[in-house]
Amino acid sequence: MERSKKMVLLCHCILNANSKVEGLSRFQGAIGEVVTLLIEKGIGMIQLPCPELLNHGIKRWGQVKSQFDTPYYRESCQQLFKPYLHQLKDYMKNGYEIVGLVGINGSPTCGINRTCDGVWGGEWKTSDVWKEKIDTIEVKYEKGVFIEEIQELLKLNNIELPLYGLDESCLEESIKGLRLFIEMEESSLSNNK
Numbered sequence: 239m240e241r242s243k244k245m246v247l248l249c250h251c252i253l254n255a256n257s258k259v260e261g262l263s264r265f266q267g268a269i270g271e272v273v274t275l276l277i278e279k280g281i282g283m284i285q286l287p288c289p290e291l292l293n294h295g296i297k298r299w300g301q302v303k304s305q306f307d308t309p310y311y312r313e314s315c316q317q318l319f320k321p322y323l324h325q326l327k328d329y330m331k332n333g334y335e336i337v338g339l340v341g342i343n344g345s346p347t348c349g350i351n352r353t354c355d356g357v358w359g360g361e362w363k364t365s366d367v368w369k370e371k372i373d374t375i376e377v378k379y380e381k382g383v384f385i386e387e388i389q390e391l392l393k394l395n396n397i398e399l400p401l402y403g404l405d406e407s408c409l410e411e412s413i414k415g416l417r418l419f420i421e422m423e424e425s426s427l428s429n430n431k
């Protein structure tokens with residue numbers, strides 16, 4: 239059977255839920271529905287690295303976007319993505335297609351359509367402070383830091399890559415949306431040939 243020459247980039251925890259902040263994931267290992275869909279479509283999967291795990295380890299707390307919005311973290315996100323950018327350029331030069339990138343909505347790092355923010359940080363000595371800080375958490379309809387830095391690098395290299403934000407809180411709907419996204423992007427890629 240001939241290879242499809244099609245791939246998607248997946249944020250790390252789609253294939254390895256163990257990288258998530260402890261207590262957050264409801265998946266045992268991988269999000270099987272994403273994998274099944276991509277296998278069915280004959281699309282290869284490129285697993286991106288998890289910037290939070292690499293920078294802060296598996297014992298990290300759940301954090302918000304403003305805590306990751308530092309020059310160091312942004313630079314680190316760019317460094318992590320560069321080897322993948324090199325792969326994309328080589329694949330694309332040789333007739334392979336990158337259908338898109340699938341991120342995780344709600345994540346301060348990998349969110350596509352939404353992320354989370356709040357007045358977070360400092361000492362957490364008493365339960366009052368704890369509650370006060372939790373009450374400041376809000377949804378922001380913007381991208382996470384890693385995705386922003388990926389977009390910046392893609393723009394600098396004149397690469398357009400469609401993005402899809404997976405919503406783990408309503409997975410069934412989200413997988414239907416992912417199927418549509420893939421079908422639309424596949425048809426636009428074949429129209430552009």
Ligand code: SF4
Pocket residue numbers: 249250251252257258259287288289290291342345347348349
């Ligand atoms: S959303 Fe991104 S940063 Fe968070 S666990 Fe998944 S890959 Fe890591």
